[in-house]
Amino acid sequence: MRLKALHPLAGAVTGVSLGAAVALLVPGPLGPALGLLAAGAGLAASLRALERRNAEHRELLLAGLGEVKVRLATGAIRIDALSQRVELMPMRDVDAAPARAAINELTAEVGLLGDLIHQVATTLADHDEKLLRLPQAAPQMPASPLAAPAPAPEVRLDPEAARREHAEKLAAERAAAARAAREEAQAERAALIGAALSDGRVEVQLQPIVSLPQRRTRGYEALPGLRLDENTLLLPHEFLEIVDERGLGQTLDALVLTRALAIARHLAAKDGDVFITCNFSAATWASSRALAALTRILERYRDHIGRLVIEMPQAVFRSLDPTSLGLLGAMSANGVRFALDQVADLRLDPRSLFDRGIRFVKVRAALLGAHAEGRVASDIAAGDLAALLGRASIALVAEGVEDNPMAADMIELGVGMGQGNAFSPPRPVKPEVFAEPAPAAPARAEPPTARPTAEVLDYPQPSAPAAAEAQPKPERLPFRAVLRRASA
Known part of the structure; x- marks a missing residue:
């Protein structure tokens, strides 16, 4: 045991x-x-x-x-x-x-x-x-018989509370x-996005804007993409928020505008009035200095800015300060057209929009459908919006058209242009579009026109005068000798 x-x-x-x-x-x-x-x-x-x-x-x-x-x-x-x-x-x-x-x-x-x-x-x-210290501290306590012993501290153990804490x-x-x-x-x-922007690794994809109901291409919207490496291309919704937070929106806008103007230069070499649209960030619209810098870029492409359309959100358009409005008017006077984008309501003044340089109004197809079905209250019927804007020379564009039934609904509402995956998704641009055009070759001097000769006219070439003098002259025979030779 x-x-x-x-x-x-x-x-x-x-x-x-x-x-x-x-x-x-x-x-x-x-x-x-x-x-x-x-x-x-x-x-x-x-x-x-x-x-x-x-x-x-x-x-x-x-x-x-x-x-x-x-x-x-x-x-x-x-x-x-x-x-x-x-x-x-x-x-x-x-x-x-x-x-x-x-x-x-x-x-x-x-x-x-x-x-x-x-x-x-x-x-x-x-x-x-x-x-270990308790036995040493015990003799130091007062041993008066009249003093009441100090109560021991009460210890309460709550395992559930301790576990929860x-x-x-x-x-x-x-x-x-x-x-x-x-x-x-x-x-x-x-940091990766900032490095890609610093290196200029911005790739533009184009989504066509077509006429309805013919579906003929009338323009393109330039959608930026950011190339991180050979296998990674970020779409706008994946990096625009970070770009705005880091204050890199102005750099991105300058790169996209330069590429859009290069595309406009390429479109100018073709027949038809095809335009290109691009967007600016909210930071650019809020800074008159950034708008002035973009205006200097437009000056270098003065011959092609007639095909450029700059999209502007409705909220930004309503909050522009006088300085930005002045720059807007200067760009409009130079031939730049504008499009009202991200429309939240249909309270529009077509005459005022036209005076500010607005030539297109882009409205989500879902919003137009909601107005047509009466799910959203409005002062104007959705079917009359295109005609109202058309009287002020402003085209209505329905964006976000995802399928053919939605496209048919837009045609019934009288919308003149459409954009969305129902017509074509965004597609990359060929690299040769951004290449600088080769300088025109100088005109070569025309050689002096030679006098047509017999050889040119398909006749025998006359002999040279020296050669003619060198040949012996034919012998002249009397007529009798000729007659005798003939009778013999």
Whole structure:
């Protein structure tokens, strides 16, 4: 039988039982005294066994915490190795950003668990230290019999509340780590976009604007794309928000305008009045200096700006300051036409729009359909809008036409032009369109026209005078000799 296998209370039970038996069996006052002594010895043995067991449990707990810390350190090393492998893999920066964010989040969680375990071990060590100091502090307490003993602080243990608090703290730290990783990925993506803009890696795609119902191409809208690498081309909805946040909208507008004017130059070499439209960012419309810079670009393409149409959101048009309106009028006087875009309501003044240089009004086909069906209240019927704008020499363009039934609805409303995937999706532009035209070759001097000779006129070439003098003259025969030769 092993004594360590017994329950700690076995000593107390044995001592009390032995003391009771001694008190009953030994006569006189010696029996109860021996019984109390035996009971006290049993209680002391039980307390000793309890302290020994608690010490063993504490040692096992500390050993387990140490093992968990070792495993966490091993896991952190493996995560670091995984991060290095991800960095060495042939991945695009856009695809590698989510993997890096997940690895950063996992590293943060491992570090958080390590901190919690270290906190538990520190708390246990502090508890042991305080327990060792209790016997030394006890004699210093006042031993006045009249002083009431100080009540011991009440300790309330609520495992559910502690677990909930720990879970909330862990969730908050995890959310903070995920937010930091997301911000880092966005910053990296913004840096890539900024570098692409600085290098001028802007590619323009064209979506045709057709006449209805003939579906003949009347113009194109230039939609910018940003080339990050050979396999990654960002569409406008993927980078315009970052461009606006980073203040790079003016740079993008200058690049797109230059390419749109190059396309207009290419269209001018063909028959037909085909135009090209492009958009400016809100930052450009809000800055008169940026508009002035774009006006200088237009000056270099003065011969081709008649085919350029600049789109302007309705909200921007209604909030332009006097300086921007003056620049708008200057561009309109030079031949630039404008289109009202992103129309939110149909409260339009055609005469005022025409005076400001507006020649096109682009309205979403879904909005026109909602007005036609009565789902949106309006002061003018959707079917009368095209005629109202047409009287002011403004063309109505229905954009976002996705299928043939929607195109048929626009034709019924009298819309003269349409744009959308029902007619054609955006398509890239051939590189030779942006090439500078070759300088015209100088006119060569015409050689002097030679006098037509007999050879040219398909006659025998006359002989030279010297050759004629060198030939012997024919012998002249008398008529009688000729007659004699003939009669013979």
